[in-house]
Structures are given as structure tokens and as C-alpha cells.
Amino acid sequence: MPESKLKIWGRANSVNVQKALWCLAELDLAYERIDAGMAFGKNDQPEYLAMNPNGRVPTLVDGDFVLWESNSIMRYLALAYAPASPIYPAEPQRRAGVDRWLDWTLSTLQPVDRPVFWALVRTPVEQRDMVKIQKDADAEAVQWRIVDAQVSSRRFIEGDDFTIADIALGAYARRWFGVEGVTKPHLAHLERWFAELARRPAFQKFVAPPMS
Known part of the structure; x- marks a missing residue:
């Protein structure tokens, strides 16, 4: 084109x-x-x-x-x-798998991420209700357990290829791993997947900088 x-x-x-x-x-x-x-x-x-x-x-x-x-x-x-790129696969079932996670990020993950992020990054310390924030973090952890299970048997979210589903989830995972002051579960598969994303130059340039 x-x-x-x-x-x-x-x-x-x-x-x-x-x-x-x-x-x-x-x-x-x-x-x-x-x-x-x-x-x-x-x-x-x-x-x-x-x-x-x-x-x-x-x-x-x-x-x-x-x-x-x-x-x-x-x-x-x-x-x-990049119509031939595996980043958004052409095969219908593989594409649907990617689309599922893009939709899930917006419908399910983003609503539970937002209150935690805003409370711990964009709210002054003296205004934070840590009891409520921990409850919100616990609710978010429930969703990250789903992602942890998904990557327990595969390199990336939808298999061996990096896709835009990894981008969508990875950007929110950076916030989850980056916020401090709340108790979060140890999710080994999620941590392994996120560590691999964090090595990508584009992640380091655009997603890794300090949150604000």
C-alpha cells in the first residue's frame, strides 16, 4: 500500500x-x-x-x-x-485467540487495574486508603492468575509467537509488577513471561520508563 x-x-x-x-x-x-x-x-x-x-x-x-x-x-x-507477520496471525483460530485477549484486557483486566494504579501512582501518599487498595489489588490478582495459567505451557500468550496480545497484556503487567505497597502473589509463569517481554527493545523504550 x-x-x-x-x-x-x-x-x-x-x-x-x-x-x-x-x-x-x-x-x-x-x-x-x-x-x-x-x-x-x-x-x-x-x-x-x-x-x-x-x-x-x-x-x-x-x-x-x-x-x-x-x-x-x-x-x-x-x-x-505487516499482513504476513505472526504478530497478528492470519489463520482464523489463531487470530481469534489473539482477539480474545485483546477484548479481555479491556473488559476484565483494565477495570481492576485502574483503581490500583491510580491509587499507588497518581494519588498522594497521604490520601491513600491502603486497606481499600489492598482489596483492589487482591481483585486484580485474581485476573493475573488467569494469565499465569495461560503462559504456564507456552512461551507467549498464544503460543510460540509474540503477538499484539502480548503487547496489550504486557503493558498492564508492567503496571502490576511496578506498583509497590501492596501484597501480590508470586506467579512464576507470569513472571517468566513478563521477564521475556521486558528484554524487548521496544518494551524498554516505551513501557519500562518510570510510571507517572
């Missing part, structure tokens, strides 16, 4: 922007990133809302095409620029 100059709108400390940036790097695609959201603003302005009526980040611009939702952005990048 014709070359397009890709643009990503979004702040680098957003987990959803990080997913898109990680995917772009894995596919070796050139792009421009424009800070938007939280301290940078812009996402509440008419120009941005015309692209993304949700006022959230990231937003991808590829020529005249505009796309929001980070998992949809990853799917699009793989299909448009």
Missing part, C-alpha cells in the same frame, strides 16, 4: 499510548507522536474532538484515515503494514 506518514496523538505515560508505540516499534514503522492528554491538554479541543469524539488517547492518523482505540490501532497497523 502507499506510504503514509503516521501520527500518534497521546502522552507517553498513557498505557494505551504505550501499546500503540510498542506495536509501531515492533513493526519498525516511522511515525510522529504529538503530546496530548492530561498535563498536555489538546484532547478537549475542537480539532482533537473532531478526530476522536471521546477526547481520549491515543488517536492514530494515517493520511486521511483516523482511528481511535489502542487495540484497534494495533490490529490496523499489523493488517495494513
